[in-house]
Amino acid sequence: MEPAPARSSFPPMANTASSLPRFLTRKGVPLWRDVEVLKWTAQIVSAALVIWFVYFFISNVIRAANARNLGLGYGFLDNAAGFPIAESVVPYDPSRSFGYALWVGFLNTVKVSLVGIVLATVLGLFIALARLSTNWLVSNLAGIYINIIRNVPLLVQLFIWYFAVFQKLPPVRNAIALPGPVYLSQRGLYMTGPAPTETFRAWLVFVVAAVVLAGVLHRLLLRYQVQTGRTTYPLLSATAVLLGLPLIGWLAVGSPPLTITRPVLERFNFVGGLRLTPEFVALLVGLVIYTSAFIAEVMRGGILAVHKGQVEAAKALGFSTPQTLRLIVLPLALRVIIPPLISQYLNLTKNSSLAVIIGYPDLFFVGRTIINQAGQAVPVFLLIMAVYLSLSLFTSAVLNVYNRKVQLVER
Amino acid sequence: MSVGETVIGPPARPTPAQWVRKNLFSSPFNSALTVISVLVIVLAARGIGRWVFVTADWSPVVQSLRLFAVGPYPAEQLWRIWFIVYMVSFLMGVSGGRFGGTVRTFAVALAVAFGVLAVLPISPDYLPLDTRLRLLLNPVMAVAGYVVGRRAPIQARWLPLAWLSSFALTIVMLGGFRNVALLPYVESGKWGGLTLTFLLALVGIVASFPIGVLLALGRQSNLPVVKALCIVFIEVVRGVPLVTILFMVSIILPLFLPDNIRIDRVLRAMLGMTLFAAAYMAENVRGGLQSIPRGQYEAAKALGLTGFQTTLLIVLPQALRVVIPAIVGQFIALFMDTTLAIIVGLLELLAVGRAVLNSNPAWLFRDMEVYLFIALIFWIFTFSMSFASRRVEAAVGLGKR
Numbered sequence: 012m013e014p015a016p017a018r019s020s021f022p023p024m025a026n027t028a029s030s031l032p033r034f035l036t037r038k039g040v041p042l043w044r045d046v047e048v049l050k051w052t053a054q055i056v057s058a059a060l061v062i063w064f065v066y067f068f069i070s071n072v073i074r075a076a077n078a079r080n081l082g083l084g085y086g087f088l089d090n091a092a093g094f095p096i097a098e099s100v101v102p103y104d105p106s107r108s109f110g111y112a113l114w115v116g117f118l119n120t121v122k123v124s125l126v127g128i129v130l131a132t133v134l135g136l137f138i139a140l141a142r143l144s145t146n147w148l149v150s151n152l153a154g155i156y157i158n159i160i161r162n163v164p165l166l167v168q169l170f171i172w173y174f175a176v177f178q179k180l181p182p183v184r185n186a187i188a189l190p191g192p193v194y195l196s197q198r199g200l201y202m203t204g205p206a207p208t209e210t211f212r213a214w215l216v217f218v219v220a221a222v223v224l225a226g227v228l229h230r231l232l233l234r235y236q237v238q239t240g241r242t243t244y245p246l247l248s249a250t251a252v253l254l255g256l257p258l259i260g261w262l263a264v265g266s267p268p269l270t271i272t273r274p275v276l277e278r279f280n281f282v283g284g285l286r287l288t289p290e291f292v293a294l295l296v297g298l299v300i301y302t303s304a305f306i307a308e309v310m311r312g313g314i315l316a317v318h319k320g321q322v323e324a325a326k327a328l329g330f331s332t333p334q335t336l337r338l339i340v341l342p343l344a345l346r347v348i349i350p351p352l353i354s355q356y357l358n359l360t361k362n363s364s365l366a367v368i369i370g371y372p373d374l375f376f377v378g379r380t381i382i383n384q385a386g387q388a389v390p391v392f393l394l395i396m397a398v399y400l401s402l403s404l405f406t407s408a409v410l411n412v413y414n415r416k417v418q419l420v421e422r
Numbered sequence: 423m424s425v426g427e428t429v430i431g432p433p434a435r436p437t438p439a440q441w442v443r444k445n446l447f448s449s450p451f452n453s454a455l456t457v458i459s460v461l462v463i464v465l466a467a468r469g470i471g472r473w474v475f476v477t478a479d480w481s482p483v484v485q486s487l488r489l490f491a492v493g494p495y496p497a498e499q500l501w502r503i504w505f506i507v508y509m510v511s512f513l514m515g516v517s518g519g520r521f522g523g524t525v526r527t528f529a530v531a532l533a534v535a536f537g538v539l540a541v542l543p544i545s546p547d548y549l550p551l552d553t554r555l556r557l558l559l560n561p562v563m564a565v566a567g568y569v570v571g572r573r574a575p576i577q578a579r580w581l582p583l584a585w586l587s588s589f590a591l592t593i594v595m596l597g598g599f600r601n602v603a604l605l606p607y608v609e610s611g612k613w614g615g616l617t618l619t620f621l622l623a624l625v626g627i628v629a630s631f632p633i634g635v636l637l638a639l640g641r642q643s644n645l646p647v648v649k650a651l652c653i654v655f656i657e658v659v660r661g662v663p664l665v666t667i668l669f670m671v672s673i674i675l676p677l678f679l680p681d682n683i684r685i686d687r688v689l690r691a692m693l694g695m696t697l698f699a700a701a702y703m704a705e706n707v708r709g710g711l712q713s714i715p716r717g718q719y720e721a722a723k724a725l726g727l728t729g730f731q732t733t734l735l736i737v738l739p740q741a742l743r744v745v746i747p748a749i750v751g752q753f754i755a756l757f758m759d760t761t762l763a764i765i766v767g768l769l770e771l772l773a774v775g776r777a778v779l780n781s782n783p784a785w786l787f788r789d790m791e792v793y794l795f796i797a798l799i800f801w802i803f804t805f806s807m808s809f810a811s812r813r814v815e816a817a818v819g820l821g822k823r
Contacts, residue, residue, distance in 0.1 A: 367665065
């Protein structure tokens with residue numbers, strides 16, 4: 012066997028020659044074909060282009076703003092808004108500041124999105140189960156629903172709900188009464204519902220404590236059961252805490268924290284009860300129905316993705332059907348369902364900006380009103396976009412964390 | 423479907439009674455569901471039927487068919503739109519003849535649809551004889567195209583090019599020129615209706631394609647600055663609602679530009695749609711790029727191709743092939759998203775509907791008819807497009823490669 016030539020016997024040529032900078036002594040590839048040089052040139056050129064682009068825009072904006080005597084800062088947010096907002100979660104009147112008005116709009120966006128997400132999930136699950144039904148008729152009815160809803164633009168659906176349905180409801184005098192009682196009229200939807208009293212806040216503490224305790228208890232008991240094999244009834248105990256603690260709180264705070272309020276028709280309008288504006292209801296119904304069709308498809312896909320073998324294996328291990336569903340099918344299906352489900356939630360939130368066309372005062376609507384009133388188009392717009400953007404970045408961050416966690420479980 | 427003969431192979435078809443038993447009455451719960459569903463269907467069908475044929479007043483729709491189709495486009499220039507429609511019918515026929523299969527089915531469906539439109543039982547006041555004849559010319563063009571497609575030796579790759587140039591021709595025909603007598607200038611404010619809806623979606627998807635490909639490549643690149651810029655653009659655009667982008671290009675863009683540059687409203691909306699579509703296109707293309715196995719890059723390198731050549735000749739052709747279904751899906755979504763242009767004051771289909779309702783006080787309570795009609799138009803187009811794309815996908819085996 013020949014000995015391999017020792018590498019150290021070939022001294023590196025270029026480096027020993029001099030201590031001059033490398034780019035002066037370089038040999039071989041000419042500068043314009045050197046990959047490193049080309050890469051850096053491409054980056055510097057593209058960065059310069061973008062910087063020039065941004066500079067061009069910004070300088071124009073500043074010139075336009077100066078010409079119209081508009082500042083570009085956010086100082087105006089402290090000025091009085093001066094316009095009313097039709098509905099608000101928190102107390103609002105026109106003397107409050109622009110910044111506060113935007114906050115009100117943001118809360119309205121949150122309100123319609125949260126309620127919409129909950130309802131769309133429930134309806135979507137219902138449609139998904141119907142679509143998966145072994146009953147041919149039910150399954151096809153659900154299929155038709157999904158097909159129609161997904162193939163008609165959301166805005167057209169919102170137009171139908173607002174302009175063709177809720178605006179065309181009878182006047183208050185002849186309100187349509189539904190069981191509940193729920194009254195539908197041009198003024199919106201009046202319904203029987205709970206109203207908080209002065210002891211509500213104290214009771215809320217009990218409710219929050221119950222939720223936290225139930226969660227912790229469920230985890231601990233489950234861990235104990237897994238470690239020792241003893242039956243600890245985690246779900247049962249957690250449910251008991253979840254229901255029991257608020258009940259104790261209800262009795263403890265003295266007077267009931269919630270009363271039932273019913274709408275009663277008086278001379279000109281309903282008094283009492285919960286009122287939902289036609290704009291809110293139309294937007295909510297439109298968003299819920301539109302999103303539910305997409306959620307149904309997501310859930311159907313997730314449930315179908317659970318391999319049949321998993322169910323059979325669970326059966327073989329002696330799991331009961333509810334146990335199989337709860338402990339095997341659901342966790343496996345959820346892993347597939349949750350990422351697209353959350354992006355549907357995000358879509359619903361972004362779609363709620365269509366409120367602007369039917370006059371529900373969400374973030375975008377209030378922002379546009381402010382632009383019309385104060386003329387501060389650029390700062391207001393940046394603010395609105397930043398809010399939506401941070402919502403979606405937050406969502407994708409949560410999703411990434413979730414995916415990483417799920418992937419760890421995967422084998 | 424003949425039942426009775428015993429054939430070897432799949433199990434015999436169930437008899438109707440068996441089928442009903444299995445699919446509708448397999449358990450007491452299922453039987454109850456069936457009964458309830460039948461009740462719901464009967465009641466709904468009766469209610470809807472009565473409303474459609476008795477209660478509803480379709481006059482705002484029937485009397486405004488032209489507005490829905492072309493908006494306020496000048497009547498004496500309508501031949502230009504007819505020309506575009508004939509061109510599409512002809513090309514559809516050629517494509518059907520050349521490719522056969524699902525494309526042919528689609529071409530036939532289009533021709534039949536025009537034929538049906540031509541014989542709709544509508545008073546001649548609103549659908550005059552010459553319009554009917556013009557509509558009927560479309561099936562003729564389609565048949566002519568079909569014959570050409572079957573007989574003429576046309577290479578398959580020329581057809582996409584023909585479609586692309588027909589698209590360019592469409593824009594030229596719609597807009598015209600300021601100093602050409604034959605094609606006088608029609609300002610974009612006069613474009614409207616279904617024409618504008620299609621135009622917005624088509625421009626959005628066509629113009630966003632190259633931008634989206636560049637963005638996707640940029641996002642994959644190993645140049646940190648380029649990559650960061652692409653990521654920022656894609657994530658920002660995807661993170662905000664389309665309304666905000668449309669609103670920005672229509673309200674803020676004029677502020678961004680120097681005083682001597684003015685972009686008209688339709689063009690601004692198109693710009694917004696394009697930017698929006700480009701970010702989503704980039705993500706679609708990225709999916710395609712990621713589906714290319716490493717071996718392809720390595721093989722290209724082994725053959726001595728440069729990075730640029732690898733991307734252009736090896737990676738992109740394969741990646742774009744994979745993402746065609748996604749792009750069709752995106753086109754359908756964009757087609758539906760064009761309705762948002764109403765917010766920045768464009769006269770697309772939905773805005774025409776609103777204008778029609780406002781034009782006559784007698785139609786104050788006819789919103790349902792008009793908006794349902796618009797919903798039906800959208801449904802017909804989106805459903806047939808997604809149906810066709812699924813069929814084509816299955817026929818070509820695109821998803822399976």
